[in-house]
Amino acid sequence: xxxxxxxxxxxxxxxxxxxxxxxxxxxxxxxxxxxxxxxxxxxxxxxxxxxxxxxxxxxxxxxxxxxxxxxxxxxxxxxxxxxxxxxxxxxxxxxxxxxxxxxxxxxxxxxxxxxx
Amino acid sequence: xxxxxxxxxxxxxxxxxxxxxxxxxxxxxxxxxxxxxxxxxxxxxxxxxxxxxxxxxxxxxxxxxxxxxxxxxxxxxxxxxxxxxxxxxxxxxxxxxxxxxxxxxxxxxxxx
Numbered sequence: 721x722x723x724x725x726x727x728x729x730x731x732x733x734x735x736x737x738x739x740x741x742x743x744x745x746x747x748x749x750x751x752x753x754x755x756x757x758x759x760x761x762x763x764x765x766x767x768x769x770x771x772x773x774x775x776x777x778x779x780x781x782x783x784x785x786x787x788x789x790x791x792x793x794x795x796x797x798x799x800x801x802x803x804x805x806x807x808x809x810x811x812x813x814x815x816x817x818x819x820x821x822x823x824x825x826x827x828x829x830x831x832x833x834x835x836x
Numbered sequence: 837x838x839x840x841x842x843x844x845x846x847x848x849x850x851x852x853x854x855x856x857x858x859x860x861x862x863x864x865x866x867x868x869x870x871x872x873x874x875x876x877x878x879x880x881x882x883x884x885x886x887x888x889x890x891x892x893x894x895x896x897x898x899x900x901x902x903x904x905x906x907x908x909x910x911x912x913x914x915x916x917x918x919x920x921x922x923x924x925x926x927x928x929x930x931x932x933x934x935x936x937x938x939x940x941x942x943x944x945x946x947x948x
Contacts (some may be wrong), residue, residue, distance in 0.1 A: 724879075740873065754936060762941070768934035776934050811879050813936075824870075825936060827879035
């Protein structure tokens with residue numbers, strides 16, 4: 721059973737460009753979570769999605785960031801007009817469901833975004 | 837969700853057991869204790885979780901005190917590959933169920 725897959729693993733963008741990060745959850749998982757880790761800092765929750773629904777976006781910056789998890793295909797985290805402060809590692813996690821007690825999130829390898 | 841307190845760092849000799857403490861004195865009755873680790877910028881790796889009973893799997897054991905205000909993660913025979921930051925997370929129901937709130941964790945260094 722393949723784990724959570726993220727691509728690209730490394731992404732370089734110039735200021736003002738758009739970044740698209742993709743996450744394919746584990747087979748059978750319908751819940752996806754995005755986290756960000758700034759250099760030398762801890763992991764911070766960004767957004768929690770179920771197929772076609774955003775469940776919790778309390779950690780998403782108000783501007784330039786959006787996320788989706790369509791019925792078909794991977795989850796996408798989109799950052800418009802990137803700035804240097806967006807340089808970070810972005811991790812995706814998935815779980816079979818989101819409400820079960822003890823429901824475990826499994827993480828992907830991350831995408832390292834560098835903004836020049 | 838309840839907050840957790842962990843030591844900043846600890847060293848462990850290869851082959852010995854590593855005992856990682858975590859305090860969560862404000863934990864509620866329906867909140868779980870989760871442990872993850874992150875090896876040098878890789879994605880966090882799930883280790884184990886529990887509610888009130890002690891748990892064991894192929895990676896580690898989790899000992900939760902009877903009052904549930906603290907717990908200990910035990911790596912029975914530490915190897916160099918266990919060097920990582922270990923996170924203790926309390927996770928509960930409600931609107932915050934979906935998110936994991938990572939603290940600073942404990943940097944564990946396993947030495948030969």
